[in-house]
Amino acid sequence: MKKVHSLQSFLREFSPLSFLQIFTTQEKRQMFILLFLMILMGLFQAIGVASILPFMNLVLNPEMVETNQWLKWFYRWGNFQNLQSFVITVGFITLGIIILANAISALTVWMRLRFTWRNNHLLSQKLLYSYLSRPYSFFLNRNSADLGKNVLSEVQQLTNGFLIPFFTLISDLFVVLFVLLLLFFVNPSTTLVTLLLLGVPYFIVYWLNRRRLGITGVQRIRTNRERYTSVNEAFGGIKDLKLMGRESYYFKKFSSASHLFSNLMISHSLIGSLPRFALETIAFGGIIVLVLYLLRTGGSAGEIIPMVSLYAFAGYRLMPALQQFFLSLTQVRFNYPTVLKVTEELSGAEQVVPEGIQNFVDKPPLPFQKEIRLERVNFYYPEVKEPVLRDISLTIPWRTSVAFVGPTGSGKTTTVDLILGLLDPTSGEILIDGIPLTNGNKTNWQENLGYVPQQIFLSDDSITHNIAFGIPEQKIDHQAVKFAAQTAGIHDFVINELPNGYQTIVGERGIRLSG
Numbered sequence: 001m002k003k004v005h006s007l008q009s010f011l012r013e014f015s016p017l018s019f020l021q022i023f024t025t026q027e028k029r030q031m032f033i034l035l036f037l038m039i040l041m042g043l044f045q046a047i048g049v050a051s052i053l054p055f056m057n058l059v060l061n062p063e064m065v066e067t068n069q070w071l072k073w074f075y076r077w078g079n080f081q082n083l084q085s086f087v088i089t090v091g092f093i094t095l096g097i098i099i100l101a102n103a104i105s106a107l108t109v110w111m112r113l114r115f116t117w118r119n120n121h122l123l124s125q126k127l128l129y130s131y132l133s134r135p136y137s138f139f140l141n142r143n144s145a146d147l148g149k150n151v152l153s154e155v156q157q158l159t160n161g162f163l164i165p166f167f168t169l170i171s172d173l174f175v176v177l178f179v180l181l182l183l184f185f186v187n188p189s190t191t192l193v194t195l196l197l198l199g200v201p202y203f204i205v206y207w208l209n210r211r212r213l214g215i216t217g218v219q220r221i222r223t224n225r226e227r228y229t230s231v232n233e234a235f236g237g238i239k240d241l242k243l244m245g246r247e248s249y250y251f252k253k254f255s256s257a258s259h260l261f262s263n264l265m266i267s268h269s270l271i272g273s274l275p276r277f278a279l280e281t282i283a284f285g286g287i288i289v290l291v292l293y294l295l296r297t298g299g300s301a302g303e304i305i306p307m308v309s310l311y312a313f314a315g316y317r318l319m320p321a322l323q324q325f326f327l328s329l330t331q332v333r334f335n336y337p338t339v340l341k342v343t344e345e346l347s348g349a350e351q352v353v354p355e356g357i358q359n360f361v362d363k364p365p366l367p368f369q370k371e372i373r374l375e376r377v378n379f380y381y382p383e384v385k386e387p388v389l390r391d392i393s394l395t396i397p398w399r400t401s402v403a404f405v406g407p408t409g410s411g412k413t414t415t416v417d418l419i420l421g422l423l424d425p426t427s428g429e430i431l432i433d434g435i436p437l438t439n440g441n442k443t444n445w446q447e448n449l450g451y452v453p454q455q456i457f458l459s460d461d462s463i464t465h466n467i468a469f470g471i472p473e474q475k476i477d478h479q480a481v482k483f484a485a486q487t488a489g490i491h492d493f494v495i496n497e498l499p500n501g502y503q504t505i506v507g508e509r510g511i512r513l514s515g
Helices: 002-013 016-022 025-050 052-060 069-077 083-132 136-141 144-186 188-236 238-244 247-296 301-346 412-420 442-446 463-467 478-488 491-497
Strands: 371-379 389-397 427-432
Touching: 016 301, 025 052, 025 083, 025 144, 052 083, 069 083, 083 144, 083 301, 144 188, 144 301, 188 238, 188 247, 188 301, 371 412, 389 412, 463 478, 478 491
Parallel strands: none
Antiparallel strands: 371 389, 371 427
16 A cells, blocks of 8 residues: 555656756756757757748749848848849858757757766765765665665666656757747648647647556666666575575566566657657658648649748658657656655755765774773664663773673674664763763774674775775775784785785675685
8 A cells, every 4th residue: 555655646746847956056057058058959940940931932933032021131231143142142041050050959969968967977976975974774774786776777767767858858849849939920720730730649648648657667666676686686695596506586586577677668668659650640641731732722833842841841850859859758757756766865864965975084093991881772773663772781891802692683783883883872872981982983983993794795806905995095004904914814825825916806705715
């Protein structure tokens, strides 16, 4: 019921402009500049179409220079010596207008792609930063494959499936609007019929499928998460998987989600493409009908050809714009759940435009020469009613060894995570030499700590970078790296047995090294 309710809420609250909240003020200003360019593009496309009619009239009837006041004024202003040179000049001007219109269109497309793909980078950066800025407890209830999918796949889907189509939709809307206004000015009745023939089928197809597009968009996110999770788990446990012969389970799990994902993408793409075939027939058939209509009303070839040229050239501009407009509209509708997903993931965390998270810096360690003390500590995990730790008080003197012993679920790991500063007590205090451990001094406390986890993490990098974990190359103390290796008893192994010594790449999770 919860899934159905959330889907119904999405369908009620569908608002393409809500995505603006994920952009900064500067990015919104860039958007308005882009909007201005799109209006300019639509206007010049219409001017390019409009220039065809007087040129074709002039070619078929040069004498109209004497009857048309604008052509007459231009003929005299340009001091032309004969009609032929005048017609050639008008032809070059018409060609120049078309070239300028296409140049503005090309500039607009470049600006549109630059804006959207640059924001693909910035949104991925923001989302990753928002995850990294969350407390450790946030990750206890989240699947790492889902988080990775959101940063890499969903943000790219938002760019490819929503931002690019959204701006394309607006761009094509202005082209269609200005060209239709031009045609309406030339011949209102014919333009009205053209609009009904071309526009109504698109409207009907979209209206019939708008709800389905929303539903499949929600399902796409779910199936994409299942695909990422199954692949991540299969490769993450490949050693156990091969040993126990469980490859088929994860293969089938992935295949099921992947098959549904493919069907959803096919359905969405088909809805966007279907009207084109019918409307191409209508458009080209309409030109023939227009010629027959003009002939029947007694029009001469000199009147018919310019009018047909105008509508044919307008159709050449309108058909791709209408089809792209409709396709963009279906993509926006289909991918709107992705906007909601990314917006939701960005909420509740520190919102900045990350120019990169603060580089590694040495921090003074919190003074520690007496004891670690826990006083009446209670801890609840999120969405769990019973506490993992209840009223825990203990003291660990400086320079002593302590072991936490107990059955699974008794709170051993949780107690260690609290002491490490990864978790905050629900109530009670942790004191270091009498100083309460807080968010303000937590990183200083962690400067004192060394940690050997139950499950080790090794990055697919060199021995050096794994020992100096997370420290930038220029700040690595190579003598300290060797000292750490010697202390751990692996220095001789690194020097004598690994092909590139400390620069040897260990492989993902250290797969190339001995356990």
